[in-house]
Amino acid sequence: MGQALSEAVDSQCAHCPAHHLAFCAxxxxxxxxxxxxxxxxxxxxxxxxxxxxxxxxxxxxxxxSGIATVNQTLPDGRRQMVGLMMPSDFIGDPxxxxxxxxxxxxxxxxxxxxxxxxxxxxxxKSPRVIGQLFEMKRNELDAMQxxxxxxxxxxxxxxxxxxxxxxxxRQLCTGSRERRGPISVAIELSREEMGDYLxxxxxxxxxxxxxxxxxxxxxxxxxxxxxxxxIDRLCAEACEAPESA
Amino acid sequence: MGQALSEAVDSQCAHCPAHHLAFCAxxxxxxxxxxxxxxxxxxxxxxxxxxxxxxxxxxxxxxxSGIATVNQTLPDGRRQMVGLMMPSDFIGDPxxxxxxxxxxxxxxxxxxxxxxxxxxxxxxKSPRVIGQLFEMKRNELDAMQxxxxxxxxxxxxxxxxxxxxxxxxRQLCTGSRERRGPISVAIELSREEMGDYLxxxxxxxxxxxxxxxxxxxxxxxxxxxxxxxxIDRLCAEACEAPESA
DNA sequence: CGACAAATTGATGGATCTCAAGAAGGGTGG
DNA sequence: CCACCCTTCTTGAGATCCATCAATTTGTCG
Numbered sequence: 001m002g003q004a005l006s007e008a009v010d011s012q013c014a015h016c017p018a019h020h021l022a023f024c025a026x027x028x029x030x031x032x033x034x035x036x037x038x039x040x041x042x043x044x045x046x047x048x049x050x051x052x053x054x055x056x057x058x059x060x061x062x063x064x065s066g067i068a069t070v071n072q073t074l075p076d077g078r079r080q081m082v083g084l085m086m087p088s089d090f091i092g093d094p095x096x097x098x099x100x101x102x103x104x105x106x107x108x109x110x111x112x113x114x115x116x117x118x119x120x121x122x123x124x125k126s127p128r129v130i131g132q133l134f135e136m137k138r139n140e141l142d143a144m145q146x147x148x149x150x151x152x153x154x155x156x157x158x159x160x161x162x163x164x165x166x167x168x169x170r171q172l173c174t175g176s177r178e179r180r181g182p183i184s185v186a187i188e189l190s191r192e193e194m195g196d197y198l199x200x201x202x203x204x205x206x207x208x209x210x211x212x213x214x215x216x217x218x219x220x221x222x223x224x225x226x227x228x229x230x231i232d233r234l235c236a237e238a239c240e241a242p243e244s245a
Numbered sequence: 246m247g248q249a250l251s252e253a254v255d256s257q258c259a260h261c262p263a264h265h266l267a268f269c270a271x272x273x274x275x276x277x278x279x280x281x282x283x284x285x286x287x288x289x290x291x292x293x294x295x296x297x298x299x300x301x302x303x304x305x306x307x308x309x310s311g312i313a314t315v316n317q318t319l320p321d322g323r324r325q326m327v328g329l330m331m332p333s334d335f336i337g338d339p340x341x342x343x344x345x346x347x348x349x350x351x352x353x354x355x356x357x358x359x360x361x362x363x364x365x366x367x368x369x370k371s372p373r374v375i376g377q378l379f380e381m382k383r384n385e386l387d388a389m390q391x392x393x394x395x396x397x398x399x400x401x402x403x404x405x406x407x408x409x410x411x412x413x414x415r416q417l418c419t420g421s422r423e424r425r426g427p428i429s430v431a432i433e434l435s436r437e438e439m440g441d442y443l444x445x446x447x448x449x450x451x452x453x454x455x456x457x458x459x460x461x462x463x464x465x466x467x468x469x470x471x472x473x474x475x476i477d478r479l480c481a482e483a484c485e486a487p488e489s490a
Numbered sequence: 491c492g493a494c495a496a497a498t499t500g501a502t503g504g505a506t507c508t509c510a511a512g513a514a515g516g517g518t519g520g
Numbered sequence: 521c522c523a524c525c526c527t528t529c530t531t532g533a534g535a536t537c538c539a540t541c542a543a544t545t546t547g548t549c550g
């Protein structure tokens with residue numbers, strides 16, 4: 001309950017699981033200490049809204065743990081996910097005072113928040129932060145290009161396989177688990193969220209999952225946990241190049 | 246035919262139609278002179294390839310005039326446009342030695358090219374260039390989010406209307422023409438390119454254009470030139486907010 | 491004018507959405 | 521701990537939208 005000593009607080013960023021990939025990855029110790037003083041943690045429940053479209057955006061944030069989604073909607077309610085943010089990803093736009101989209105916590109999520117104006121000033125003084133943010137935006141843009149190819153040209157089955165592949169790869173990166181044999185994947189998105197990611201309805205998601213199950217590509221360990229029988233097979237179904245390593 | 250004096254060359258950037266929105270918009274005169282010395286113009290014919298996917302990328306470039314498209318393809322040839330680049334837009338990735346996509350000239354296009362390695366060095370020394378590129382990437386990302394909403398959730402008719410609206414708006418920005426009455430729009434993309442932008446086939450593009458024509462939303466002045474009878478009507482068809490100004 | 495590419499229109503089939511009902515899972519209170 | 525409820529997931533039947541295949545027309549460039 002008592003506030004930690006500044007040395008202890010300072011060490012937190014270095015121990016942060018998101019630090020080495022986040023905007024602050026290349027900061028000097030001094031810059032890091034500045035952010036230390038500005039930052040505060042916030043926790044969101046599944047389904048909780050982080051930003052509403054058009055709402056004043058008081059802070060920007062790095063995801064420390066959990067998953068958040070960024071969504072665009074049409075006036076009649078049709079919704080498309082346009083960002084799937086994972087730990088170390090950056091949410092919010094330092095130069096904009098109103099959120100240009102909805103951001104929603106998909107799982108239980110912890111954010112490392114920094115007041116927007118303060119962040120903007122700090123950012124503009126630090127080429128390391130700008131450089132890292134630029135690099136991160138570049139990666140995001142690359143991912144979006146593949147995502148657009150998926151949305152525009154892939155079939156429902158290919159879309160579902162692609163999303164599963166994304167989730168598997170993420171888990172392989174994080175958990176560094178054995179490649180041989182069936183791989184168990186925790187699906188941290190609801191069927192509806194999967195549909196919003198892929199531009200499909202929940203019913204189509206279900207049907208394609210059932211079909212992949214019937215064809216032996218995946219197996220089911222409960223509704224939010226699947227096993228992948230063959231990654232290479234899944235790659236083929238997703239119309240993507242097989243795993244390299 | 247003779248090479249211009251360095252003063253005259255130096256003045257070219259300042260007179261460049263793309264300058265005020267391009268990466269070099271905020272450069273100091275000295276920085277600008279550096280780029281002056283590095284740059285060379287290159288002209289591409291309609292349909293000519295600027296970069297192939299995977300090809301060594303020797304230069305980065307700003308579009309001076311014309312339109313270029315950036316495309317992703319699946320192994321079986323299905324193609325999705327993921328970038329529609331207009332004058333002042335930036336093509337290529339300074340930090341990457343191989344092109345991560347195909348870039349194709351859609352019209353007759355003039356590029357202001359700069360050798361990639363030299364650009365990378367210049368960029369990393371100049372916060373003004375990084376800042377402007379960051380800003381441009383941010384805008385590109387915003388546009389891509391709306392594009393993804395279109396790809397994932399809009400109907401064919403809405404997609405076609407949205408693309409027409411994009412082209413109209415672009416022309417209104419550039420040409421600053423009267424808002425009242427029918428607006429004539431030059432369509433600088435083939436039906437196939439429109440299909441690649443929208444994730445549709447050329448046949449569907451044709452049918453939707455015919456349908457919009459029959460319903461009086463647009464009229465035809467030849468195959469590559471349409472008039473928009475009502476911008477507000479077109480906005481409604483595109484499922485977008487009406488023109489504000 | 492003639493040849494070729496691009497655009498248009500028609501007919502058909504298939505993929506995905508919509509509407510609807512039932513099953514499974516998760517949480518709450520008795 | 522079990523029964524109940526409510527949400528989420530799953531499956532089915534039918535309708536709709538868009539892709540495919542094919543034929544014709546229009547436009548462009550020698």
